[in-house]
Amino acid sequence: MNDRLPILIFALVMAAIPFVPGMPPFWIVLLDNIGLAALVAMGLVLLTGVGGLTSFGQAAFVGFGAYTTAVLSTAYGLSPWLTLPLSLVVSGLFAVLLGLVTVRLSGHYLPLGTLAWGLGLFYLFSKLNFLGRNDGISAIPPLSIGTFKMLDPGSIYYAIWAAVVLSALVTVNLLDSRTGRAIRALRRGHVAAEAFGVHTPRAKLLVFIHAAVLAGLSGWLYAHLQRAVNPTPFGAQAGIEYLFIAVVGGAGYVWGGVLGAAIVVILKEVLQSYLPLIVHGSGQVETIVFGIMLVLLLQLAPGGLWPWLMSFLPQRTGGKRPDTSLKLPARERTPGQSNVLLQVDKARKQFGGVIAVNNVSFDVQAREIVALIGPNGAGKSTTFNLITGVLSATAGSISVLGKKVDNAPPQEIVKLGISRTFQHVKLVPDMTVLENVAIGAHLRGHSGPISSMLRLDRADEARLLAEAARQIERVGLGDQMHQLAGSLSLGQQRIVEIARALCVDPMLLLLDEPAAGLRHMEKQQLAKLLRELRDGGMSVLLVEHDMGFVMNLADRIVVLDFGTKIAEGTPATIKTNPEVIKAYLGVAA
Amino acid sequence: MNTTIMLFLVQDGITNGAIYALLGLALVLVFAVTRVILIPQGEFVTYGALTYASLASGQMPGTAKLALAMGVLVFALDLFMARKALHGRLIARSLAANVVLPGIVLALTLSYAGQKAPVALSMALSLVIVAMIGVYLYRIVFQPLAHTSVLVLLIASVGVHLALQGLGLLFFGAEGQRGPAVLTTAFTAGSLRFTGQSITVYGITIAFIVGLWLFFGWTRYGKALRATAVNRLGARLAGIRTSLSGQIAFLLASVIGALSGILIVPITTLYYDSGFLIGLKGFVAAIIGGLVSYPLTAVAALVVGIVEAFSSFYASNYKEVIVFTLLIPVLLLRSLAAPAVEEEKD
Numbered sequence: 001m002n003d004r005l006p007i008l009i010f011a012l013v014m015a016a017i018p019f020v021p022g023m024p025p026f027w028i029v030l031l032d033n034i035g036l037a038a039l040v041a042m043g044l045v046l047l048t049g050v051g052g053l054t055s056f057g058q059a060a061f062v063g064f065g066a067y068t069t070a071v072l073s074t075a076y077g078l079s080p081w082l083t084l085p086l087s088l089v090v091s092g093l094f095a096v097l098l099g100l101v102t103v104r105l106s107g108h109y110l111p112l113g114t115l116a117w118g119l120g121l122f123y124l125f126s127k128l129n130f131l132g133r134n135d136g137i138s139a140i141p142p143l144s145i146g147t148f149k150m151l152d153p154g155s156i157y158y159a160i161w162a163a164v165v166l167s168a169l170v171t172v173n174l175l176d177s178r179t180g181r182a183i184r185a186l187r188r189g190h191v192a193a194e195a196f197g198v199h200t201p202r203a204k205l206l207v208f209i210h211a212a213v214l215a216g217l218s219g220w221l222y223a224h225l226q227r228a229v230n231p232t233p234f235g236a237q238a239g240i241e242y243l244f245i246a247v248v249g250g251a252g253y254v255w256g257g258v259l260g261a262a263i264v265v266i267l268k269e270v271l272q273s274y275l276p277l278i279v280h281g282s283g284q285v286e287t288i289v290f291g292i293m294l295v296l297l298l299q300l301a302p303g304g305l306w307p308w309l310m311s312f313l314p315q316r317t318g319g320k321r322p323d324t325s326l327k328l329p330a331r332e333r334t335p336g337q338s339n340v341l342l343q344v345d346k347a348r349k350q351f352g353g354v355i356a357v358n359n360v361s362f363d364v365q366a367r368e369i370v371a372l373i374g375p376n377g378a379g380k381s382t383t384f385n386l387i388t389g390v391l392s393a394t395a396g397s398i399s400v401l402g403k404k405v406d407n408a409p410p411q412e413i414v415k416l417g418i419s420r421t422f423q424h425v426k427l428v429p430d431m432t433v434l435e436n437v438a439i440g441a442h443l444r445g446h447s448g449p450i451s452s453m454l455r456l457d458r459a460d461e462a463r464l465l466a467e468a469a470r471q472i473e474r475v476g477l478g479d480q481m482h483q484l485a486g487s488l489s490l491g492q493q494r495i496v497e498i499a500r501a502l503c504v505d506p507m508l509l510l511l512d513e514p515a516a517g518l519r520h521m522e523k524q525q526l527a528k529l530l531r532e533l534r535d536g537g538m539s540v541l542l543v544e545h546d547m548g549f550v551m552n553l554a555d556r557i558v559v560l561d562f563g564t565k566i567a568e569g570t571p572a573t574i575k576t577n578p579e580v581i582k583a584y585l586g587v588a589a
Numbered sequence: 590m591n592t593t594i595m596l597f598l599v600q601d602g603i604t605n606g607a608i609y610a611l612l613g614l615a616l617v618l619v620f621a622v623t624r625v626i627l628i629p630q631g632e633f634v635t636y637g638a639l640t641y642a643s644l645a646s647g648q649m650p651g652t653a654k655l656a657l658a659m660g661v662l663v664f665a666l667d668l669f670m671a672r673k674a675l676h677g678r679l680i681a682r683s684l685a686a687n688v689v690l691p692g693i694v695l696a697l698t699l700s701y702a703g704q705k706a707p708v709a710l711s712m713a714l715s716l717v718i719v720a721m722i723g724v725y726l727y728r729i730v731f732q733p734l735a736h737t738s739v740l741v742l743l744i745a746s747v748g749v750h751l752a753l754q755g756l757g758l759l760f761f762g763a764e765g766q767r768g769p770a771v772l773t774t775a776f777t778a779g780s781l782r783f784t785g786q787s788i789t790v791y792g793i794t795i796a797f798i799v800g801l802w803l804f805f806g807w808t809r810y811g812k813a814l815r816a817t818a819v820n821r822l823g824a825r826l827a828g829i830r831t832s833l834s835g836q837i838a839f840l841l842a843s844v845i846g847a848l849s850g851i852l853i854v855p856i857t858t859l860y861y862d863s864g865f866l867i868g869l870k871g872f873v874a875a876i877i878g879g880l881v882s883y884p885l886t887a888v889a890a891l892v893v894g895i896v897e898a899f900s901s902f903y904a905s906n907y908k909e910v911i912v913f914t915l916l917i918p919v920l921l922l923r924s925l926a927a928p929a930v931e932e933e934k935d
Contacts, residue, residue, distance in 0.1 A: 291752030
């Protein structure tokens, strides 16, 4: 993603196309339309393919952009260049408004919600008097530079494709940054991202706005290309079509959006001009073919065409190893009032009638490895979720460094220096190990989306990646740094999670079954690493089933059974505790 | 506004609302069993309505041919899937269900073309035709995608909607149609006039709500369908044929859709593309019902119908805007109330 050369070549090729001798003017019109669709599709790629938020309503944002400039440049005589920022702002503001309502919806509610307001807005466009109702607005002035007016499709071509190339560049930049990693983590659920301080609703809103602004840009260009607007191209059908474009091209890839736009626009043109020759019927045959092809595509190539094309190119192996000499400032320490890092006091969690954690109390001191053990269903992972703020306790309290943190969200807990791994690995499989681990350092970076888009974040970014690389090498996965996380073995993925947790610069590390899936040698290395961390001043709280591993490593063991603490003590005392033996073996031995 | 107008609007709203309730129920049913958000539900409505109207007016509906074509495709798919272990009984069964049945129905419709078929026969034929289309649709489009995410299913569903709507234009043309009333009796109570048609609408809606509730709560098949919805793999391990569950769900949905169409086509003129909007209003109700609750969906559908009736009286221009914006506060409430549940997407 760091390589900007293909984009430059693409820009040059697009700039040269109108100069090809004998280029039919009609092709330029098609290219204009492709560019307009590509802008919207690019936003959808970010929203749907990368962020996991499916929207059927993007056409409405195109409408906001188009109508804003149409009204302002006709009724108020504003210059189109002045209406450009206004069009983008209007699209963006409506995105904030609709996004606040929509992005918190889960799963299928979200696409349905977008379908509903998409339709509502379409009817609004076609009923409002000042938008010209069903007839729309005509006689929109063309774009002009000095006395040069972009009247024909050939002259606005450059404006459109400059917008496409710049948007692609900005979008690619955004994805390859601190904010971008947070966005790319969204699709895999929010728990992991939030555990490292990502404010997921804000990240979702951000992609929503980004996609809407790109759609608004497309609308602004559309209005000045057609020089007339009416509600039809902003309806539900168009919204569906944009989604189709993104899916055809490959919803996870920025260039997939451009490819999809090219395929769909050309295909539509071909279908519209040739189908009537084959099938004699009253119109709309292309819709039938369109629908059938969409279904076939989903059945045969659900990933879209871009990744399929890319698989023919030689695989780029390895990336640049980050310069690990760059130092990332340490996490801001909150002055402690206590030597007890973590104090769990009569914590209780009920799910309906089930008591998962029943008045459990224990603490973790500085420089100590504490193990939380117990048979399956003893409430160990629930306890972890209570400590890290994923679940809120029904009763009892949890204090960090002597301060109560009851029901604080995960983002606040991680700021206090408590980081964790998950029992079921929560990595983003299509991101590299390095990128996954860098999410752990999210709170230690500060670049926002705008500076990422403009590439002003590089110094900050280099420090973040350096820290990630240091932690990866620390856990012994230096050779796998540039591999996709999903391609690693499960045991290695668990180790990657530890590296990610270490990037927080934590005082307390919570590990949920870190040794599961590891080979004997790997377990020994893990134990060695954890001892080193403790000797370096960190504390570790771990859940583990491998008794040999726990007994050799832990300073202290807390035993849970059916949500209740039944024993606590050194490994030696726990081994001989009759209650513990009973819990594990079922009868008093 | 006087009471008569108000009562009239309420009555109108309830009649429409009952139809939306039926569609909402079908949507909830299909979603619960197959996780498909059935956008083409609206096409089942128009196909049912226009097939009925065409038959009753002596025209030959293209849907009968479509059913046969889809049936042949299903037969071919069945043969292809079972190519390693073909045996006579399987071929015969698939042939009977997918080729012979639609063939007979097509022959029947052809024999009535040119003469006006009786109302009852037109109804029965339209229901069977749309039911076949519904079941074959599941087999062709959604069964191969059954393991994918809700999103992929949703996009496929949109594709099916586009194709079916386009076909609808081919079959029925751009002209709207009306069909003969199912019941022609009428009586007046006070200032309100009740037609047999609207009474039928109420009756069938209530029957379906109770029927579905009984089916899902108290029968083995109903429970099997619900189990499929919760966990496909688990259901299969417990011996439930999940593809059969999907086909049953689509069968019910297409019958409900077609029936709704047949019920409203005597009241309003329907066009080939009317179904989408009608279906979407059923959706609004289904979403308010959270895509899980039948009674809540039914109540919400009545509210949608009444809101629509009143807004078409006061602000007819903004009728659709109002109905669809109704969803926003509901979504807002849902998102405020919704707990942050982790969704594993693999």
